[in-house]
Structure formats: structure tokens, C-alpha cells
Amino acid sequence: MRKILSGVCILAFCLAQTGCWDYLELETLSFVMAAGIDVGSDEGLTLTVETLEVKGGEPTDMSPYVTTTTGITLFNALRNVTNVSGKQMFFGHSHAVAFSEELARKGVGEAVGFMQRDVGVRTNMWLCVVRGSAAKDVFTADAPLGTSIGDYLNRVMMLQRRNPTFIPVQIWEFNRALNEVGLSPVLPAIEIIEIDDRKIPLVQGSGVFKRDRLIGWLDAQDSRVLSYLRLGKVTGVLATEMEYQGEKERIAAEVMTSRVELKPYWENDELSVAITVNLQVGLHELGFATFDYSRPELKRMAEEALARELKEDIERLIRTLQQDLKVDVVGFGALIKKKVPSAWRKVEKNWEEEFAQLPVSVRVAVLITGTGTLAKPLTGRP
Amino acid sequence: MQEVVAPRSGMATLVLMLMGSSIVYGVGKQAGADTWLAVIAAMILSVPFILVYARLVDLDPNNDIFQTLEKALGKLVAWTAAALYGWYALLLMYNSVNNLGNFIAVAGLVETPRAVPRLFLLVITLAAAKLGVEPLTRWSTLFLIVVVGISVFAFALVSEEIDYSNLQPILYDGIGPVAAGTFSTMAFPFLEAVLFIFIGAAYRGQGGARQVMLWGHLIAGATILFIITNTLAVIGPDVYRIQYYPVYGAASRIDVGGIFTRLEITVTFIFLATTFVKITVCLIAAARCCGYLVGEPRYTYLLTPLALSGIVGTFWLAEGTLEMEAMALQVWRPMQLVLQIILPVIIWIVAEIRLKSPKQQKAPQS
Amino acid sequence: MRPLLQRLLGRKDPPGAHSLYFSSSIRKIREQLQSVTFAGDDSIVYRAFLTAGPHPRECFLVYPEGMTDNAFVSEYVIKPLSREYLPPRLRGEELAAFLTEQVLPVNAVEERTVVSEAVDQILTGDAALFVDGCASAFIIPSKKLTIRPPMEPQSESVVRGPREGFSESLAVNITLLRRRVRSSQLKFSYLTLGRQTHTKVAISYIEGIASPAIVEEVRKRISAIDIDSIIDSGYIEELIQDAPLLPIKTIGHTERPDIVAARILEGRVAVLVDGSPVALTMPFLFVETLQANEDYFKHYALASLDRLIRYICLFLSTSTPAIYLALVAYHPILIPTRLAVSIAASRQGVPFPAVVEVFVMGLLFEIMREGGVRLPGPIGQALSIVGAIVLGDAAVQAQIVSAPMIIVVAITAISGFAVPRLYGVMIILRILFSLLSAVMGLYGYFCGVILVTVYFMSIRSFGVPYMVNFTAFDLQNIKDTAVRSPWWVMRLRPKLIARRNPQRYRKEAPS
Structure with a gap:
């Protein structure tokens, strides 16, 4: 009996004397949906957070609310937000963080490191770079469909598969690319464009990083190809121009299954990489009214046109990377290290130069396996 | 005092004990991408020592380990061994409590005083130790299933992120890091099974300690290998090396269609459950050793002071995660070498010779 | 002799028991019963009568009012006896033998010479017959029990399954149980508990299935109970259960004979208490709290x-x-x-x-x-x-x-x-x-x-072990834990309770 009593006393003492330290009330939190980081005045940072402010009652009213503060570092700025808004910033449900171009050129390692380290931030938050304007401006833009910008960015990133004009990157991926040798990070780019007097933060293209510093951009087309190579699969729509019976028209196909293979070779002290792309596509759009794809030779013609286009795209991207940017964002180095470690040992020291010289061969094979619901072109008669 | 434990339950306890705090921290980080190799190598290299431990338990099926030692090696050696292992068990307990306490302080309860989670842990450990070895082992059989189930489930959910090419290239940095990783994995966690000798008396007579410890060791090895390899494949060797809690990091990557996310808390449960078993085993081992030292085979009354010493002891041992890391290298390594390898082997050899020789065999009978 | 010895030893007489044995004088007996044992109790009936013939003997019947079948007593005790002639030489044991063997047309007459035993019997509703010249009471089994018929217990009603429930009478409850298990292996062993209530308790088990160790443990714990009253089986439950720290049930209770039958067939022990419609079964495992008897009648x-x-x-x-x-x-x-x-x-x-x-x-x-x-x-x-x-x-x-x-x-x-x-x-x-x-x-x-x-x-x-089904992971135990396997799969009884005679279901009839 005395034991039980003393146990109860200890428990009561624990509860009453010391209380609940990490206890927090949900309604005292501000749910951050997204954040933007700019370079501020005098060596500091400017942090813009978009929070979801909730008002009770029926039906629940939730509206995005944007606050901006400054601080010497990100952590510092983050705590400063509390004083401005009177609520604790809660990053657990945040979707995205946008860096301004200026900041990205100075280096984002500090900020990303902080976010990876802090347990309050989930590492599957999306990262992106704002091209041409301040990160702050993203949050003053008009979110399509009247949602929060964070929510909008999240949805765009999730739908990347359907239109891969950028590569979605989460904090952990960026961090891993920073850590891994032979792989440079990229982040999706946001441009603020105007459509019908509405400012829309459009996600397309990529910012290319060397270590944690932004050194250049890839346009939407190159980003699409980079996405194929990095994610190992071709998704979205392939479109090309084709000549048939003296006419030049466009055809477009949707990728059904794809295999992208990057294979390094080490022969006679010569390093090379072969890229093989195998595609099965469904032909979905035709410029010609009379192109009868049911005939094998015509089908092959369309396949070749698509393959040629993709091959050229890949080669252009490699050229851009090797000659203009000189950064291995595809991860050839990491691949070589894994597959032919003996070769990597030799080139590891000066990989940057080696990468610029690396011979890359591209082979694309396309097979049209479907044509939607139509067996013949719309005007079936030749 | 002698409780009878089914071999399977004893096995489960050993498995959970070995998993305790090793999967919190990750093992063999020195080996980088070859950690999985280091785990396999450590698992195989540990087997002879595990057999030695089991043999020590089985030496004399009627006495407890200290009486065996006393008979074979004399009172002084038995006394020294009890003192050393009691000390080791206590330190290992502080260390494991520290590991989990730090994890909780870093991953969840940032503002809570660090003594509070530790106190909670020590209190449940104390309660379990008071209830005896037998309930603990039966608890282990149930929760081994839960723990393995959760880990398989978690990695099944994160399967999209598993990329075994992260394990390549094999042996890129040569055999050195792998060897380092192997030895550190042997010392932590595999050969910590040495403490199992001191609670081992319970399952004797039902198939022997060898079966229990060998199978427990192998199952623990397989489970740790499964968890560590998949963790490595998910987060990559470079991140594995720099993270304090790589398994937790891997689990936080679970995201199936935006519905099954944020499941890392289930991994927290694994950490808690396995560390709990480890601490309890350490506590019982420490109490038994101390019980022998003070000449009192009934050890239960020693449990409370020993457990409560942990509140102070954990802070005395190390402040924060950084110091833990540093200490793991400097202090533990030599101590582990002596207590896990040298001492048991010497004791075993001498004991075998002494106990086999006819003189010694007659003496206790008369 | 005995009372004298007791007084000599300075032992105090327990109230109501002046003398341990009946005296041979009927007046003394009557006086003892009326003014000592049942003093102040108006519900006890004393019916005196005489036998027939030249030397009428004094006889009297004692029984509690309302609990005894009046018609039965007058028809089969008073009537034959009052017409009988008892010769004066017929005394003592000869008289007793004559009465039980020739005079009383009643199926079971028991002779009691110890006062307290006879009193116990009277209090259960039997009539006690005293005949002058015989220092003993003849217990006539003439209980007229007004008992609740076995109806469906409200607390454990089922959609499908038997509708009978235990009632307050031990005899009826035993009947209900025996009707379900018609086997000579089904054993009931009686104990009497309660210093005041003298409640009859039956420990029931199936020999050959139940583990003797558990039966012995139950008997040991129940016999160790020293309490003045047992009103309901709940008293016993609380007094013999393990783990009193939390309200965890380590003893099962049910009002349904079908459940008790099923449990003792699994090797458990049941305890029935007179006056309580609730039977206790033990050992009781954690899984059982999550089982319902309907589980076994359903698909x-x-x-x-x-x-x-x-x-x-x-x-x-x-x-x-x-x-x-x-x-x-x-x-x-x-x-x-x-x-x-x-x-x-x-x-x-x-x-x-x-x-x-x-x-x-x-x-x-x-x-x-x-x-x-x-x-x-x-x-x-x-x-x-x-x-x-x-x-x-x-x-x-x-x-x-x-x-x-x-x-x-x-x-x-x-x-x-x-x-x-x-x-x-x-x-x-x-x-x-x-x-x-x-x-x-x-x-x-x-x-x-x-x-x-x-x-x-x-x-x-x-x-x-209370949680045995969750730790001993063999197929046999798991079959009735998380799931209810079909009967043809649950061929063996739960292992840890019934070590002997494990087979429950046989596919083919034994040849």
C-alpha cells in the first residue's frame, strides 16, 4: 500500500511540479503552407511565410496570409516571424520553399542544412528557385483556383509526371545530391508570368547548381529531357514534326511504357556513357488527315521521327551541360562510381573536366503500340 | 528465483536486446556503402563468441553462473568478473538510456527536460525487472512479432524509394572501412549478448543456452541486416553516414500517395520497445552481479537503487549527442574488447580445463 | 462426557449448541431445540404427534416454515407413523433401523446424531423427525424449493444458442450442467463455506481432461477461505483470484450452462455456488474476455x-x-x-x-x-x-x-x-x-x-499465464485467439490448460 501511495505521489509530483513542457495547443499554431527566402538588406535574409489562417465557425474559413520578416540567418528570421504574427510558426505541414535567384547564387546550403537538421521541418518539402524576381513576389501572385500558393505548388509538383517540364526536388533529394559525389543538384524554377492580368507563378525549367550555388538555368525543354534521364523514365507527351507526302505536320504521342538506361563503359582507358531509351507510345494526335498508320512502313516512319526528335533533344541537353554549364546534373559521375569503380578512381579528382569531355552516345527506339480508340486516321479514305 | 523460460521466448528477448539502440543509431557507419557487408561479417565473426557465452551458461546446468565461476576459477576471479560485468551492465544501461533519451530530445520533446523521458524509461524498466525475467521474455515473443512486422510494413511502404544500387560500388574504399565497421558492429551490438549470460540461468534445462543464444543472435543479425540494408538503400550511404538516426530518416520518407505519410512514429515505437528490453536485461544483469558482490543471491531489492542511479548516471556519462559519439570511440572500444572477447574466452578455457579434470569434478560432489 | 470434558478444559460453549449429541429423551431434545438452538426463531415449526397402539410414543417433527412440503410430510411421515405400533422394547438402533426400513415410505432417510449436522439439514428445508427413545434425528428429504426456472440470462443473451441460464439452486444448476455433459468423468465435489451462511459450493471438472494441479489449486484456494458469509459467487471470485492490482479478471463468470460446459470440456474447472446463478470458471485467460459464446455457434x-x-x-x-x-x-x-x-x-x-x-x-x-x-x-x-x-x-x-x-x-x-x-x-x-x-x-x-x-x-x-495465447505462438494456440477457426481445425484442446487427453475432434470415428 505504501508503495502504491508513493508511486502515485511521484507521478502526481511529476505532473504538477513540472508540467507539460512541449505541450502546445493546435489553435496557437500558424500552419505554414510555403515559405520564400530572399536576400535582405545588410547581409541578412528576408523570410516570407504564407500561412493558413483559420477562423472558427461553420463553415470553416481558411485563407492564406502572407508575412514577411528579416533576420541574420533563416533560423533567426523564422523566430522573428513569431513576433510579427503572434503565433508559433509550424512548418510540419509546409509544402514548399522558394529561394530567390539572388540567394541561390550566393548559396542555399545553409538554409537547406537547417531544414534538414530541424525536426520540425519535414524533409519531403519541395524546393524551388524563383527566376527573375524575388521569392516574396511568388506569394503575392494570384494563386490559381484561389488556394494558397503552397497548396498550388504542391499540386503542380505532384503532377509533374503528366508534364515534366521541371524536376521536382524535395529537401532530402537536394541534400543527397549535395553529399553525393558525381551528382549536382537541380531545383525547379518558378517564373512569374502574366496571363490575362493575373500573375501566375509558373513552374518550369530548372536552376542548375554547383555545390549549393546556382550557376545557370535550363529551359523547359531541356528540363524535360533531364527529367527523363534523372528519373529513369519518359513521361508525358512526345511531339515532333514529320514530313509526309511533301507536307510538314506535327504528330504527338503519349508515352505508355519506357525504359531509360544509362550505361558507362570503360574500354582502353577510355570512359564513355551510352544512353538507351526504349519507348512504347500511343499515337494520339496527327496533323495529317490521310496518314494511315496502320501500314507498317508509315508506322515505322512515325516511330523514327519521334525517336529522332528525342535523340536530338537528349544530345542538345548533353551539349548544353558539357559545354555551357559544365555541371554533371545527370549524375554520370555517381553512375560511373557505382558501375565501374575502377574508372571512377581515375577520374574522380578532376571530374569536372572529364565530364566536359565525356563521350555520350544516345540510342532511342520508339514503338507505337496504340492509337487511342481509332484504328484509322479520321478520314479513313486515302 | 529460478524462473523457467521457453527457449523461443529467450531467443526473442535476445533479438530485441541486440536490436535495442543499434537500430536507433545505425551500426557500422564507418563502412559507408558496405555497411551491409560489415553487418554480415560481424554476424558471422561473432558466432564463436556467442557459442562461448552459451557454453559458459551451459557449463553447469544446476548452478548459477557465479557459482560456476567460483568453482572453476576461485572466489577472487568470480568476484572480479562480477564487479567488471556489473559495471559494464550498468554503463551499457546508462548508454542505452542516453541513446534513446537523446533521440527523444532531438526528434520530439525539444523543450522537455531531458531527465523526464529518461525517468519514464527507467521506471518502466524497473517495473518490468521487478516482475522478473519470465514475463519479460514472454513479452518479447509478442513484441518481436510487432517489431518485425512494423519494420517490414514500413519498408514495404517506402519500397518505391528503395534503390539497391546505393549499395554499389562494393568495397570502393578497400577493406579498411569495412573491417572497422565490422569490428564496431561486433562490439555494438552483437557481442553485447555477453550480458545475457547473467540472466541466462532462466532458460536452462529446456534445450540449452546454445540453441537460444545462437538462434537469437542469427535472427537478430538477420533483422538488423534487413533494416540497415534497406535504410542504406533508401537514404544512400552518404546521408547514412552523416545522420544520427538513419532508420528514422528512412522511415520519414514514407509517402504513399499522400495518405500513408508521417509514419516515422511507428519506428519510434520500435526504438522504444527494443531499447526497453535492452535496458531491462542490463538492469537485471547489473543487479545479479551486484547481488553476488554483496553476497545476496536475491537481487530484486537491488533493482530500485540501480535503476534510479540511471537518472544521474546518464548525465554523468555524457551530455548530448556529440559527446556520446566521441565517447563511443574512445572509451567503449577498449572496454568492450576486454569484456566481450578476452575475459569470456579466458574464463571459458580455464573453466573447461578445471571442470573437466577429475580432481575438480570430485570436489563439489563430496 | 464431552460437554463435561469441554467445561473441564475451560472451553466456552458455542451459543446454541449446549450439547453436541442428541439426548435420548425427546423432551430434552425439544427443549434444547426450542429454547437454545432455535430460540427466538418463530419460523421453525414443531409438530408433535403420537404413534398408535397401547404404548403411544411421543414424536415430533421440526422443519422451517414454508420450505418444506407439508403434504409430503403429512402423507409419508405423520400418517404412517401415527398408525404404526412401536413396542416399548424397541429402542436405540433397533428402532432406527425399524423406522427407516419398515415404517417410513420415503426414498432417503438419513440419521443424524450430531446436533449441528441435523440443524444444518433442517435449515436447508428438510424436516427432522424425532422419536422418543432414539437419540438421533431422522432427516426426511422434503424440501419444497421455490426456484426461478432456468430462463435466459439478460446479461448474456444471444441471438442464437441455448436459452437456458443458471438459477439460484445448486441442485438445478448441477442438473443443467450434467444434462450437457453426460459423462461419468464429470465430477462435482462439494465444499461448505461461510461460518454463518453454510453455503454449499461445488467444484466441477472433467476428470482426465482437467489438469489435476489446477483442480488442486482451486480446491486449496477455496478451502482457505474463512469468511462469515458467501452471498454470491462474486465473494469467492474476489477471494481467490490472482492479480488484484488492476480489475483484471482472472476468473471467468457466466450464467450460461452451455458456456460452463464448453469451458470444462476444455479442461477448466468450474465453481458453482448455491444461491448464485453465476458460475465461476478458471483458469480464465485474456483471450476469453474477447470471445463470446456466440462465436462458436456462428460461421x-x-x-x-x-x-x-x-x-x-x-x-x-x-x-x-x-x-x-x-x-x-x-x-x-x-x-x-x-x-x-x-x-x-x-x-x-x-x-x-x-x-x-x-x-x-x-x-x-x-x-x-x-x-x-x-x-x-x-x-x-x-x-x-x-x-x-x-x-x-x-x-x-x-x-x-x-x-x-x-x-x-x-x-x-x-x-x-x-x-x-x-x-x-x-x-x-x-x-x-x-x-x-x-x-x-x-x-x-x-x-x-x-x-x-x-x-x-x-x-x-x-x-x-494469462496472456499465454499471445506468446506461445504455435498453430494450436493461435487457432482460437485472433480468429475462430472452424471446429475441424481446432482438433486439440488448448495446450497449457488441458495437458492430458488433448484430442477434441476426430475426423473419423474410432474403430
Whole structure:
């Protein structure tokens, strides 16, 4: 009996004397949906957070609310937000963080490191770079469909598969690319464009990083190809121009299954990489009214046109990377290290130069396996 | 005092004990991408020592380990061994409590005083130790299933992120890091099974300690290998090396269609459950050793002071995660070498010779 | 001699027992009964009569009013005896033999020479016959029991299955049991308990199936009971159970003979108590709290599903408030974004912190349950309406509690009712888990779960580990744990209880 009593006393003492330290009330939190980081005045940072402010009652009213503060570092700025808004910033449900171009050129390692380290931030938050304007401006833009910008960015990133004009990157991926040798990070780019007097933060293209510093951009087309190579699969729509019976028209196909293979070779002290792309596509759009794809030779013609286009795209991207940017964002180095470690040992020291010289061969094979619901072109008669 | 434990339950306890705090921290980080190799190598290299431990338990099926030692090696050696292992068990307990306490302080309860989670842990450990070895082992059989189930489930959910090419290239940095990783994995966690000798008396007579410890060791090895390899494949060797809690990091990557996310808390449960078993085993081992030292085979009354010493002891041992890391290298390594390898082997050899020789065999009978 | 010896030794006479044995003088007997043993008790009837013939002898009958069949006594005792001629030389044992063998046309006449034994018999409703010249009482089995017929117990009604329930009479209950197990191996052994009540208790088991160690343990524990009264089997349950720390049942109780029959056929021991319609069965394992007898009459797939639901309910009822509290107050990161925001919205303007809400609402619900449980139907309904409207709707409307909290309380309550046998434990666990959650979030909750499960593991019910089905993972044990396997699969009895004679179901008839 005395034991039980003393146990109860200890428990009561624990509860009453010391209380609940990490206890927090949900309604005292501000749910951050997204954040933007700019370079501020005098060596500091400017942090813009978009929070979801909730008002009770029926039906629940939730509206995005944007606050901006400054601080010497990100952590510092983050705590400063509390004083401005009177609520604790809660990053657990945040979707995205946008860096301004200026900041990205100075280096984002500090900020990303902080976010990876802090347990309050989930590492599957999306990262992106704002091209041409301040990160702050993203949050003053008009979110399509009247949602929060964070929510909008999240949805765009999730739908990347359907239109891969950028590569979605989460904090952990960026961090891993920073850590891994032979792989440079990229982040999706946001441009603020105007459509019908509405400012829309459009996600397309990529910012290319060397270590944690932004050194250049890839346009939407190159980003699409980079996405194929990095994610190992071709998704979205392939479109090309084709000549048939003296006419030049466009055809477009949707990728059904794809295999992208990057294979390094080490022969006679010569390093090379072969890229093989195998595609099965469904032909979905035709410029010609009379192109009868049911005939094998015509089908092959369309396949070749698509393959040629993709091959050229890949080669252009490699050229851009090797000659203009000189950064291995595809991860050839990491691949070589894994597959032919003996070769990597030799080139590891000066990989940057080696990468610029690396011979890359591209082979694309396309097979049209479907044509939607139509067996013949719309005007079936030749 | 002698409780009878089914071999399977004893096995489960050993498995959970070995998993305790090793999967919190990750093992063999020195080996980088070859950690999985280091785990396999450590698992195989540990087997002879595990057999030695089991043999020590089985030496004399009627006495407890200290009486065996006393008979074979004399009172002084038995006394020294009890003192050393009691000390080791206590330190290992502080260390494991520290590991989990730090994890909780870093991953969840940032503002809570660090003594509070530790106190909670020590209190449940104390309660379990008071209830005896037998309930603990039966608890282990149930929760081994839960723990393995959760880990398989978690990695099944994160399967999209598993990329075994992260394990390549094999042996890129040569055999050195792998060897380092192997030895550190042997010392932590595999050969910590040495403490199992001191609670081992319970399952004797039902198939022997060898079966229990060998199978427990192998199952623990397989489970740790499964968890560590998949963790490595998910987060990559470079991140594995720099993270304090790589398994937790891997689990936080679970995201199936935006519905099954944020499941890392289930991994927290694994950490808690396995560390709990480890601490309890350490506590019982420490109490038994101390019980022998003070000449009192009934050890239960020693449990409370020993457990409560942990509140102070954990802070005395190390402040924060950084110091833990540093200490793991400097202090533990030599101590582990002596207590896990040298001492048991010497004791075993001498004991075998002494106990086999006819003189010694007659003496206790008369 | 004996009383003299007793007085010599200075021992005090127990009240009401002047002399241990009946004297041979009928007047003395009557005087002793009337003015000592049953002094002041008006409900005892003394019917004196004389035998026929030249030397009429004085006889008298003693029986408690209302408990004895009057017609039976007058027809088969008074009538034949008053017509009989008893020669004066017929005395003592000869008389006794003559009476039992020739005069009384009653199936079982017992002779008692010890006063206290005869008194015990009289108090059960039998009539005692005294004949002058014979120093003993003849016990005539003339009980007229007014007992409740075996009807379906309200607390354990089933949709399908037998409708009989135990009644308050031990004899009837034994009949009910024996009707189900017509085997000579079914044993009942009697004990009498209670210094005042002298309650008859029967330990029942099937020899050859039940483990003798458990039977012995039960007998030992019951015989060790020294209490003045046993009104219901609940007394015995509390006095012999293991693990008294938490209200964990380590002894099963039921009002249904079919359940008792099933349990003793699994090798368990049943204890029936006279005057109580509730039989105890032991050992009682944790799984049984999650089993219902209907499981065994239903299709096994449906029964297994029900059982699974009960496990989920057990989890929900003990853990919902704790987990809700932990998530809301410590780990909002773990709540899906939309849900987190909507909980935050519904908590806007609520004056109390979540932890206060959890405990106050929990308390209010328990008050409502306790208030309503013993009310007759119509009033109970009124209570539940008040509870539902006032506590549920109006409180949310007035923003005194948040809507999610109401849902949490509702889930807790409903799932609690699905496992009624664990209700008491669940309340305590719920409070414990909520407290730990309030201090350390999910870490505290996990600590609580570990603590409680280890404690459960340490419990034994009559030597059998309480949680045995959850730790001894062989197929045989699991078959009736998480699922209810079909009978043809459960061929063997539960291992740890019935070590002997394990076979339950045979595919082919033995040749």
C-alpha cells in the first residue's frame, strides 16, 4: 500500500511540479503552407511565410496570409516571424520553399542544412528557385483556383509526371545530391508570368547548381529531357514534326511504357556513357488527315521521327551541360562510381573536366503500340 | 528465483536486446556503402563468441553462473568478473538510456527536460525487472512479432524509394572501412549478448543456452541486416553516414500517395520497445552481479537503487549527442574488447580445463 | 462426557449448541431445540404427534416454515407413523433401523446424531423427525424449493444458442450442467463455506481432461477461505483470484450452462455456488474476455471478423483519447494537413486546453454511464437524450468543447461497450494512457503500453499465464485467439490448460 501511495505521489509530483513542457495547443499554431527566402538588406535574409489562417465557425474559413520578416540567418528570421504574427510558426505541414535567384547564387546550403537538421521541418518539402524576381513576389501572385500558393505548388509538383517540364526536388533529394559525389543538384524554377492580368507563378525549367550555388538555368525543354534521364523514365507527351507526302505536320504521342538506361563503359582507358531509351507510345494526335498508320512502313516512319526528335533533344541537353554549364546534373559521375569503380578512381579528382569531355552516345527506339480508340486516321479514305 | 523460460521466448528477448539502440543509431557507419557487408561479417565473426557465452551458461546446468565461476576459477576471479560485468551492465544501461533519451530530445520533446523521458524509461524498466525475467521474455515473443512486422510494413511502404544500387560500388574504399565497421558492429551490438549470460540461468534445462543464444543472435543479425540494408538503400550511404538516426530518416520518407505519410512514429515505437528490453536485461544483469558482490543471491531489492542511479548516471556519462559519439570511440572500444572477447574466452578455457579434470569434478560432489 | 470434558478444559460453549449429541429423551431434545438452538426463531415449526397402539410414543417433527412440503410430510411421515405400533422394547438402533426400513415410505432417510449436522439439514428445508427413545434425528428429504426456472440470462443473451441460464439452486444448476455433459468423468465435489451462511459450493471438472494441479489449486484456494458469509459467487471470485492490482479478471463468470460446459470440456474447472446463478470458471485467460459464446455457434468466418472487431475496439477504447491528445498537443505534424487545420478551426474559441477536455469529457461520459446503467428503460432513455443533446450538441454549439472531442468520446464509449468484460480495466488504462500522453505525447503513450503489456504478461491465472495465447505462438494456440477457426481445425484442446487427453475432434470415428 505504501508503495502504491508513493508511486502515485511521484507521478502526481511529476505532473504538477513540472508540467507539460512541449505541450502546445493546435489553435496557437500558424500552419505554414510555403515559405520564400530572399536576400535582405545588410547581409541578412528576408523570410516570407504564407500561412493558413483559420477562423472558427461553420463553415470553416481558411485563407492564406502572407508575412514577411528579416533576420541574420533563416533560423533567426523564422523566430522573428513569431513576433510579427503572434503565433508559433509550424512548418510540419509546409509544402514548399522558394529561394530567390539572388540567394541561390550566393548559396542555399545553409538554409537547406537547417531544414534538414530541424525536426520540425519535414524533409519531403519541395524546393524551388524563383527566376527573375524575388521569392516574396511568388506569394503575392494570384494563386490559381484561389488556394494558397503552397497548396498550388504542391499540386503542380505532384503532377509533374503528366508534364515534366521541371524536376521536382524535395529537401532530402537536394541534400543527397549535395553529399553525393558525381551528382549536382537541380531545383525547379518558378517564373512569374502574366496571363490575362493575373500573375501566375509558373513552374518550369530548372536552376542548375554547383555545390549549393546556382550557376545557370535550363529551359523547359531541356528540363524535360533531364527529367527523363534523372528519373529513369519518359513521361508525358512526345511531339515532333514529320514530313509526309511533301507536307510538314506535327504528330504527338503519349508515352505508355519506357525504359531509360544509362550505361558507362570503360574500354582502353577510355570512359564513355551510352544512353538507351526504349519507348512504347500511343499515337494520339496527327496533323495529317490521310496518314494511315496502320501500314507498317508509315508506322515505322512515325516511330523514327519521334525517336529522332528525342535523340536530338537528349544530345542538345548533353551539349548544353558539357559545354555551357559544365555541371554533371545527370549524375554520370555517381553512375560511373557505382558501375565501374575502377574508372571512377581515375577520374574522380578532376571530374569536372572529364565530364566536359565525356563521350555520350544516345540510342532511342520508339514503338507505337496504340492509337487511342481509332484504328484509322479520321478520314479513313486515302 | 529460478524462473523457467521457453527457449523461443529467450531467443526473442535476445533479438530485441541486440536490436535495442543499434537500430536507433545505425551500426557500422564507418563502412559507408558496405555497411551491409560489415553487418554480415560481424554476424558471422561473432558466432564463436556467442557459442562461448552459451557454453559458459551451459557449463553447469544446476548452478548459477557465479557459482560456476567460483568453482572453476576461485572466489577472487568470480568476484572480479562480477564487479567488471556489473559495471559494464550498468554503463551499457546508462548508454542505452542516453541513446534513446537523446533521440527523444532531438526528434520530439525539444523543450522537455531531458531527465523526464529518461525517468519514464527507467521506471518502466524497473517495473518490468521487478516482475522478473519470465514475463519479460514472454513479452518479447509478442513484441518481436510487432517489431518485425512494423519494420517490414514500413519498408514495404517506402519500397518505391528503395534503390539497391546505393549499395554499389562494393568495397570502393578497400577493406579498411569495412573491417572497422565490422569490428564496431561486433562490439555494438552483437557481442553485447555477453550480458545475457547473467540472466541466462532462466532458460536452462529446456534445450540449452546454445540453441537460444545462437538462434537469437542469427535472427537478430538477420533483422538488423534487413533494416540497415534497406535504410542504406533508401537514404544512400552518404546521408547514412552523416545522420544520427538513419532508420528514422528512412522511415520519414514514407509517402504513399499522400495518405500513408508521417509514419516515422511507428519506428519510434520500435526504438522504444527494443531499447526497453535492452535496458531491462542490463538492469537485471547489473543487479545479479551486484547481488553476488554483496553476497545476496536475491537481487530484486537491488533493482530500485540501480535503476534510479540511471537518472544521474546518464548525465554523468555524457551530455548530448556529440559527446556520446566521441565517447563511443574512445572509451567503449577498449572496454568492450576486454569484456566481450578476452575475459569470456579466458574464463571459458580455464573453466573447461578445471571442470573437466577429475580432481575438480570430485570436489563439489563430496 | 464431552460437554463435561469441554467445561473441564475451560472451553466456552458455542451459543446454541449446549450439547453436541442428541439426548435420548425427546423432551430434552425439544427443549434444547426450542429454547437454545432455535430460540427466538418463530419460523421453525414443531409438530408433535403420537404413534398408535397401547404404548403411544411421543414424536415430533421440526422443519422451517414454508420450505418444506407439508403434504409430503403429512402423507409419508405423520400418517404412517401415527398408525404404526412401536413396542416399548424397541429402542436405540433397533428402532432406527425399524423406522427407516419398515415404517417410513420415503426414498432417503438419513440419521443424524450430531446436533449441528441435523440443524444444518433442517435449515436447508428438510424436516427432522424425532422419536422418543432414539437419540438421533431422522432427516426426511422434503424440501419444497421455490426456484426461478432456468430462463435466459439478460446479461448474456444471444441471438442464437441455448436459452437456458443458471438459477439460484445448486441442485438445478448441477442438473443443467450434467444434462450437457453426460459423462461419468464429470465430477462435482462439494465444499461448505461461510461460518454463518453454510453455503454449499461445488467444484466441477472433467476428470482426465482437467489438469489435476489446477483442480488442486482451486480446491486449496477455496478451502482457505474463512469468511462469515458467501452471498454470491462474486465473494469467492474476489477471494481467490490472482492479480488484484488492476480489475483484471482472472476468473471467468457466466450464467450460461452451455458456456460452463464448453469451458470444462476444455479442461477448466468450474465453481458453482448455491444461491448464485453465476458460475465461476478458471483458469480464465485474456483471450476469453474477447470471445463470446456466440462465436462458436456462428460461421467461423463471421465469428473471426467479430473477434477482430473486438480487438480493434479494445485498442480504440483504451487509446483513442490518449492518441488524440498526443497528436493534438505534441505531434500535430503527424495529423494529415487538412485534418490538422480543421481541428485547429474547431478548437478556435474553445476555452479549455485539449488535455482538460479529454479528462472532463471522459469523466462526464462515465457519469452518464453510471447514472443510466441501473435506471429502468424509459428513464434511461431520457437520460441518454439529455446526455446526447446537452453534452453533444449544445456544448459544441456553445463552443465549450470542440467537435472532435465529442467524436473521440463517442468512439471510446462505443468501442468500450463492444468488450464489456474488460470495461473496468479499460477505464483505468484509458486514464493512465491519457495522463502519460499529456506529459510526453506519444512517447509517454508508448511507455504506458509497454508497462501495461509487461504487467499483463506477468499475470497468471491459477498457474496458467494469462496472456499465454499471445506468446506461445504455435498453430494450436493461435487457432482460437485472433480468429475462430472452424471446429475441424481446432482438433486439440488448448495446450497449457488441458495437458492430458488433448484430442477434441476426430475426423473419423474410432474403430
